[in-house]
Amino acid sequence: METTTLQRAYDVYEDRCPTRLVLDRIADKWALLILDRLDGEPVRFNHIRRDIKGISQKVLSQTLKKLERDGLVSRTVFATVPVTVEYALTPLGRTLTETVATLAHWAERNMDAVLTAQRTYDAAAELR
Amino acid sequence: METTTLQRAYDVYEDRCPTRLVLDRIADKWALLILDRLDGEPVRFNHIRRDIKGISQKVLSQTLKKLERDGLVSRTVFATVPVTVEYALTPLGRTLTETVATLAHWAERNMDAVLTAQRTYDAAAELR
DNA sequence: CGGGATCCGAGCAGATACTG
C-alpha cells in the first residue's frame, strides 16, 4: 500500500510510538472546542464552562488537564479569595488552533452538502 | 465573548442545528484514519482492515457506513463471486482529506514537543 | 471560584459465530 502520514502515525502507535497519542487528543470533540474557545485572551474555568454549552465540569476539568499535560494549554493560579484560575493557549497550542480552525471552516462550508447526502442516503434506505 | 467558528457550530448544535454532526464525525479517530487511508485509489473492505491495524471489522463497517451516509465515501459493489466491494473518497470527501492531512502533519512535526511537555508535567506531578 | 471524589447508567468496543 502507499503510506500516508496518518497511517504512518498509526503504524508507529502499534509499536507504542506516541504520534498516535497526539492524534487521540486531536480527535476529541471537547478538546477541539476548548482549544477553539481559548483562542484569544485567557479565560477562567467557569467562563469556559458557560460558553461551551453541554460540557460537564468533570469533563472540562479532565480535558483541560490533558491539554495542559500536552503543553497545549497553560494554567495560571491567582491567589485571590476566592481563587482565580486562568487558562490560555501556549505558543504550541496556538499553532494547533490554526489548523483546527481550518477544520471548523470546512464544517461550515460543507454542512449543507453533508446534510443533503444524509437525506438521500436515508431515503434510499427507506425503500428497503 | 468573542465568537469563534467552532463555538458558533456548537451553539447551533444546542439548537439542534447540524454543524455539530459534522464535527462529531471529524472528531472520530477511526473515521480520520479511514479517510486518510482512502486517499488514493479505491480499496476493498478487508484491505482497509488489514492496513488499519487494531480496527475491528465491526467498527470498520459502522464507520464506513457513517462516512457513506455523510457523502464522504462511496461504496461500489461488483457482482463477482465472491462479492467485491470497493470504497473510495467522493469529491466531497477528498476536500476533507486535504484538511485532515494538515492535522496529521502537525502531529508529526510537534510530537516531540508534546512528549517533552508530558514528561515535564509528569515529573512535576511526581514531587507531590 | 475551581475544582476533587464518588456513584451510576448508557453506549461503545471486542470476541465469537454465522451468512449471502
Place this chain on the structure above:
DNA sequence: CAGTATCTGCTCGGATCCCG
C-alpha cells in the same frame, strides 16, 4: 469476500456532594 447478529464487558460521561 464482505459483512450481520449477539453477547458481554468496560469505559466514558452525567449527576451529586463536598472542600479549600
